[in-house]
Amino acid sequence: MNCLFKEERSYDIKVLDCTIRDGGLVNNFHFTHEFVKAAYNTAIISGVDYFEIGKIVSPTLMSTKEFGPWNFCNESDLRKIVDNKQSKMKIAVMADIGRTLKEEILPKKESVIDLIRVACYIHQIDEAIEIVEDSHKKGYETSINLMAVSKISEEELDGFLSRVSKSNVDIIYIVDSFGTFHSREIRLLVNKYLTATKNNGKKLGIHAHNNQQLAYSNTIESMDLGVTFIDATIAGLGRGAGNCPLELLFGYLKNSDYYIFPVLKFIREHITELKNQISWGYDIPYMLTGQFNQHPKTAISFNKEGKTDYTQLYDDLMVVSV
Amino acid sequence: MNCLFKEERSYDIKVLDCTIRDGGLVNNFHFTHEFVKAAYNTAIISGVDYFEIGKIVSPTLMSTKEFGPWNFCNESDLRKIVDNKQSKMKIAVMADIGRTLKEEILPKKESVIDLIRVACYIHQIDEAIEIVEDSHKKGYETSINLMAVSKISEEELDGFLSRVSKSNVDIIYIVDSFGTFHSREIRLLVNKYLTATKNNGKKLGIHAHNNQQLAYSNTIESMDLGVTFIDATIAGLGRGAGNCPLELLFGYLKNSDYYIFPVLKFIREHITELKNQISWGYDIPYMLTGQFNQHPKTAISFNKEGKTDYTQLYDDLMVVSV
Known part of the structure; x- marks a missing residue:
């Protein structure tokens, strides 16, 4: 804590750890059981609210040889990891348009999954809403994560926000897929999403990439403006330049219910070794x-x-x- | 350029490249002549306004065996590098309290140096102003760079700003020595410096460190608020976590008189090799x-x-x- 500006900050947020899901894009989800289990336990004891364990892609559409189990997240694999009934931490998976078959998604009461996050591009909005409504009916929390928003026009974004506002989705994510937004652009963007959702009860999330070393900065800026679902990954693990590092976020959230200590332990015990096998992060x-x-x-x-x-x-x- | 928020930004700023000076803190200023010459040429052709080539420390006070020539910046060494009379780029050096002897600083007309930057801690303000006034009289531009501002109280900062405002210093630098400030703290700090200097003609500078991956973010935030002297180093080269990377800054300053291309060339030809010898950057x-x-x-x-x-x-x- 610096000696100037001693201000008390407090946030009513949910931290979503997507280490395995975004990290899986680097190594085709070929994590060891031990790695995923350790990440899951770390998330629980450090206070993470949601743990995104992978994608829910149909094994009929992608090769289970080429891709590890966390690309598919079938229920029996999930239950090998998710065994802590005492924990209030929720489990999230990501659905991909064209690769996730909604018929394969179990009713909520038969699954350990709590939140289904639907990633889509602007032209896939119909299919995205279809999965959202189906999942909602089955009892899940849902989010829509519109990717590559930096590539669309303001009119397209307005149309998107208007469409999803009328759906049953719980959370709308601001996704900087290419790590292209600067601080003041992210503020403009967040304010646009905030305006669109202020009267309809939707929550907002932020998912940032670190191409310009702005993932953390843009994340805390969004949080300060009122975004409440905060994505981060341990050591920034994620495709390309990676994500907002959880350990930086927890440094910002000092004196909260989040603990950096287990994350540091995980980095020493698991990330250092992983760095010898796969590459990610700013360059x-x-x-x-x-x-x-x-x-x-x-x-x-x-x-x-x-x-x-x-x-x-x-x-x-x-x-x-x- | 993202497709949303197409805004024209323009800045009336001076970019100060302190690659050699802050980088020298990593390797005791043992750069080869070729490295420094290439950095100097890169700075000129990429449009850098000020090139800080080292420290101006007395060779009677620090070992010239332990520390390379750019810790001392004697005039004949400087002239081996600074030979481009066509360039409008200015040369800066840093003076250290207790290690720089003002008697050894030549009159401006006998030197290729343009700007003397005086680094000090809060308890060294008298000595800092002494060097500033002496350098000012000798014909130099001057700055005061108050280090570790995150360690002092608001009252001490107010006292400092009031003192230096009455001096002949040209530029007052905001220095985040420990890389500890978050975006909104840096905005509070910048606004404090802006308020203190709005009627006295002093210019403001920003020098950020990258401990929390915020050096670039805090730099562009400061620039957006009106700070005009912008420190950066190639590949963020600098002590510890390093500085704001020049190549990120130039990416922000697209469509300006600054060019990223020579910087990318320098990184390929010189930084990759240097990375095998010395370490710096976020960890x-x-x-x-x-x-x-x-x-x-x-x-x-x-x-x-x-x-x-x-x-x-x-x-x-x-x-x-x-």
């Missing part, structure tokens, strides 16, 4: 895709090929962006 | 010293000793902080 190629408002896939390929010609990448991205 | 130990508002020296030792017991470090820092 120059991810910075450039963020600056150019592009999907990180170009940077991911660039890094995989061991390239370092950043000026060439800059030129390539510029051509795509104009 | 868990630096995050913890930032969260606890502590000097990074504890984290620097922790890293040097190859320790990874973050929970022990957390406990140690907590004991010091209460």
Whole structure:
């Protein structure tokens, strides 16, 4: 705590740890059972409210050899991890348009899942709302996470907000998929979502990426403005530049019911080793895709090929962006 | 550029590249001539306004064996680098209280130096103003960089601002030495400095550290509020968690007179290699010293000793902080 500006902050928020789900995008969900179990236990004892354990994709549509169990989250796999009946922590999974079959989603009372988060692009809004309504009927909490909002027009965003406001969705997520928004843009965006939801009881969430080292900053800015569902991952684990690091968020939430200590322990015991196997986090190629408002896939390929010609990448991205 | 909120931003700012000076704190200023020359040329062609090439410490007070030439910045060493008479880029050096002897500072007309930045702690304000006034008389631009402002009370800060406002200093720097300020604290701090200087013609500067991944964010926040001297370093090179990365800043200043391209080239040709020799940048130990508002020296030792017991470090820092 600095000596100036001793202010008491308090937040009525829910922290959602998506370490396994967003991290799974880096290694096709090939985490060991021990890793997922340790992440789950860490989340419980550090006070996390929601633990997103993976995606709920149909095994008829993606290869269960290529992708690990947390891409599919079938109920028996879930129950190998989720065994702490004393915990009030809720379990979330992410549904993908075109890959999740709503017929395969069990009624809530037969599942340990509490929250179904539906990720979609702007042209998939009908399908997204279909899954939301089905899940809502089955007894789940639901969210819609509109990806790549930095690529759409203000009119499209207004249309989206108006549509989802009329649905039964509980939470609407602000998603900076490409890590492209600066602080003042994120404030404009958050205020737009706040205005659209102030009279309809929807909650707002924030999911940030770290391409420009702004994931944490944009997350706490959003929280200060009134966003209440806060996504973070341990050590920022996540696709490309990764996410808002949980340990930074918990540093901000000092004197709250969240505890950084178990997270630090997990980092020492599990993340250091994982760093030797897979790569994520801020670097120059991810910075450039963020600056150019592009999907990180170009940077991911660039890094995989061991390239370092950043000026060439800059030129390539510029051509795509104009 | 994202598709929403297409706003034109323009800033009347000066970018100060302190790669060599703050980077010198990592390797005792043992950069090769080629490295410093390349950094200097990169700064010129990318549009940097001020290039801080090192410290101006007396060779009678620190060992010229232990510390490289850029800790001392004697005039003949400077002239081996500063040879581009066509460039409008200015040269800055940093003076340290107790280690810089003002008698050794040449008159401006005999030196390639343009700006003398005086770094001080709150109890060194008299000595700092003495160097400022002497340098001012000799013809230099001057700044005062009050370090560790996060450790002093608001009354002390008010006293400081009142004192320096009456001096001949040109620029007053807001320095987040420990990388401890969050976005809204940096806004409170900047507004305090702005209020204190609005009628006396002093300019304001920002120098941020990246312990909580907020160096860039806090820098652009300050800039948006009206701070005009903006410190950054290539690849964030600097003590501990490092500084605001110049390449992120230039991404924000798109469509300006600043160019990211030469910076990317420098990173490829020089930074990648340097990363094999010395360490800097955000990590868990630096995050913890930032969260606890502590000097990074504890984290620097922790890293040097190859320790990874973050929970022990957390406990140690907590004991010091209460």
